[in-house]
Amino acid sequence: MKVRIDWTYKSPKDQVLKFLSEELEANDAIQIAADLERTGRTKRLQFVDRHNSNWSLKELKNYVTEIETEPHDVIVYYDGGFDRHSKRAGLGCVIYYKQSGNDYRLRKNTAIDELESNNEAEYAALMMAVQELELLGVHHLPVRFIGDSRILVNQMTGEWAVPEQTLARWADRIDQRLEKLGIHPEYEFVPRKENAEADRLATQALNYTAIESLTDISAANE
Incomplete structure (x- = not known):
């Protein structure tokens, strides 16, 4: 903090x-x-x-x-990819955090069907990331959420309205989950090249490659 x-x-x-x-x-x-x-x-x-x-x-x-013994200093990168022909989406997230003096990186992706747009895939990726935070036990902390969808960032910060009902429902569910966890979100927009890890995970999910890993990156850098 x-x-x-x-x-x-x-x-x-x-x-x-x-x-x-x-x-x-x-x-x-x-x-x-x-x-x-x-x-x-x-x-x-x-x-x-x-x-x-x-x-x-x-x-x-x-x-x-x-x-100190709980996940803190949390930074989340998320991304969603969408195939409009199959209506299949690939979701990816990378979560960096500190715990008990060590630095960790969690990588996760998944694929889901029956979405309507790339924008909805971005919201689904953000929701997946929030669910992973809950599994990690993150609560009552500020968390940085970094993505390359300007639409999502501006809508979640309240700068833009959310006219599409489908996206509005995703936004409401995300807000409710964050409030339940006591997480204070800080949304940031970055160009796609600065979101390469999450983008790659989303693409791999679309290509039927599932990834889920947790790495102690402080030990890896020694």
């Missing part, structure tokens, strides 16, 4: 100044906050997350300790 440090400083001449830092990883923010408090001139200090919730130093330390 990323936070900003919000603190008030009192100078030797009793001048009171207020500061708000750039976003920092929670662990880095805690270390910097400890340095600020050691000056003896910090009169008020708290942390602000991306949802404008305020955290005390004690609360943030407890949070970081609690989530």
